[in-house]
Amino acid sequence: MTTAEAPATIRLPADVQAAAPRGWKRYRARTFYAFVSPWLAGFILLTLFPLGYALWLSFTNFDGMTGHYRYVGLDNYADIFRDPDALHSLGRTALYTVITVPAAIIIGTALAVLVNRPVRGRAAFRAIFYLPAVVPIVASALCFKMLFDSDFGLLNHIFNQLHLQTIQWLADPLVFWVMIAMTLWGVGGTMIISLAGLQGIPGELIEAAKVDGANAWRAFTRISLPLLSPIILFEVITGVIASIQAFIPALLLSIQSGTVAATSVPQSNYLFMIHAYAQYFDYGRFGYASALLWALFILILVLTAVIFKVSGRAVFYESGPDEAAQAAAGQAAGEQATGGKVER
C-alpha cells in the first residue's frame, strides 16, 4: 500500500520555493508524524498493547494474583465450548442482537420517515425522539428500573388499576424484555442516521414516481429504501458490533442494594460480556476471561466480514461500492456523506 503513496516531497512553484526559508521542504514525513504522534502513541499504548496483552494472557492460566502461571496453549479457547455458562451467555447475546438490531433499524427508519414529513413542530418531535439517546446509560437504567419496579413501577400501577395480577418485571424471564425496551428507547441515534440518509434522496425522484402513479408506500420501497440501503448496511454493522459487546444495561438493571456484580445478573440477561466480566472480576480467571474477550473480538470481525459479503447484492450503490463504502465510513464519522457521495 505504501508504495502507491504520493512521493514524500512535492515540487513547489518556483516562486514559492524561492520564498520559503532555506532547507524548507513542504511535505516532510516528520511533520506528519509529529501531528499524529499523540494519537499514534495512544493507539499503540491503549489499543494495540492491551489487545496483545489480552491475547498473551489468553494462552496462560493467569489468575491475577499469583506470579506462577504458565502457557496453556489453546486450552482456554477449547474450554469455552465446554463451558455451559459461556454457551448460554452466547445464546442470550445472539437473541439480544437478533431482536434489537432489526427492531432498532425498522423503528428508527420509520420514525425518520415520520419526522421527515412537513409537519408542524417536527423539530420538536425530532428532539423528543432523539432525547433518550443522549440520556446517560446509568440514568436510562434507573428510569427503566423505576418504570418496571414491582412495587411502585408505572407498569404495575396500571396493571393494578385494571385489576390484573402485578408482575415481577425485573426478574427472569421478563427482565430480558425490559433490557430490550431500554435499548430501543435509545433508537434516536439510528433515527438520525436514517434521517440524514432520507434527506440525501433527491425530492425529484420521489416526485417523478408519484407522477407515474406510485403511492407513498411504493415510492418508499422502490426508491427510498434502495437508496437508503448503504446507510442500513452501516446501521446493521454498527448495531451488531454494539449489541454483541453489550453488557452494561444488564449490569445496571440488576444492581441490588448499591452493589454492581456480574454474578447477580438474572439468567435471561446473562450476556456473553457479563460472563467474561464475571470471569475477570468475580472469579479472577484472567486467562480464560481474556480468551472470552478475544473470542468476542474474532466473532465481531467474522460477523462484520460476513455481513459485508452477504449484503453485496442487496445493497444498492449508485456510484460503485468503493465510494459508497467511503460514504458509509463517512457516515460513521458523522459526516453528512449520504447526500454528497452516495446519490451523486
Place this chain on the structure above:
Amino acid sequence: MSRAVEAPVAGGLNRRPARPRAVAGRTGLYVLLVIVALIFLVPLLWLLSLSLKSEGELSTPAWLPKTLQWSNFKDAVTLIPFGKYVTISVFLAIVQSGLATLSSALTGFGFARLRARGKRALFLVVVATLMLPQIVTVIPTYLIFARVHLVYTYWPWVLWGLAGSAFLIFLFRQTFASIPMDLEDAAIIDGCGYFRIFWRIFLPMAKAVLVAGFVLSFTAAWGDFITPSLFLDSDHTTLAVGLSGGYTTAAGTPIYTALAAGSVLYVLPVLILFIVAQRGFINGFVTSGLK
C-alpha cells in the same frame, strides 16, 4: 395540484386548502407522532414524578404528588458526597474531552493536509478503530494500569484524552480537507511552519467543530459508567458510579425518592445542553459537524 399536500415545503406548512382525505391523513399523522412522543417521554417523566413524591406516595399511581417533596433533592445531595462526585465528574470530563478535542484536531490536520509514507495505512487504522469494540481494550488496559499503579488515579483520563478519538479525528479531517489550499499556500509563502498554520489559521476556522467535538466528548465522559467503576475507587469516583451505588439506608435498602432526585440532577445538565444545542446535536454534530 394533488401533489401539493405531499410536497415538502421549504418555509413552513402549505396554506392551500387541503382535501378532506388529506386532512384526515394529517390528523392521523399528528395523533401517531404525539403518542410516540409520549411513549418516549414517559420514562423521564416518571423519574421526575418519583423524585417529587414522598416515600409513602411511592405505592400510589398518581403522577402528581399532593405536595411536591423538594426535600428529596436535599436528600439527594446530602446522602451521598454529591458535590465531590460532581467535581470529579466535571474535572475528568473536561480533562478528557479538552485533550481529546485538541489531539484529534492535530491528528485530523495531519491526515487532511500533510503527506508522508504510511499515511493511507494509518488512516485505515483510524477507520478500523471506529468499529473496534471498546470493552475489548478497556479491561486489558485496566489490568496493565493496575500493574503500573495507574488505577485509582486520574492519569488514565489524561492518556485517553491525549490519544484522541477516532470519531473526532474523522470529523476534523473532513473539516480541514474542505479548507481551500490557497490559504495554506499564502501562509507558506509568508514563511509559516505547519504548526503555526494549524494553530493560527485552521483551528480558528474550525471553531464550530471544536465546540461540537468538545460537547460530544464531554457528554460521553459524563455518561461513562464502566471506566470510572473500574479505574477509580468508590470514594473518589464520578457521579455516574456514585449515583448507581448510593442512596441506601444503613440496612442496604434503596431510598428510591432520593435516588430519583439524584438521577434527575444527574441527567439535568445533559438535557439542558441538549435543549440549548438541540439543532446542533440533530442537524450538525451527528450528521455533519461541518458548518
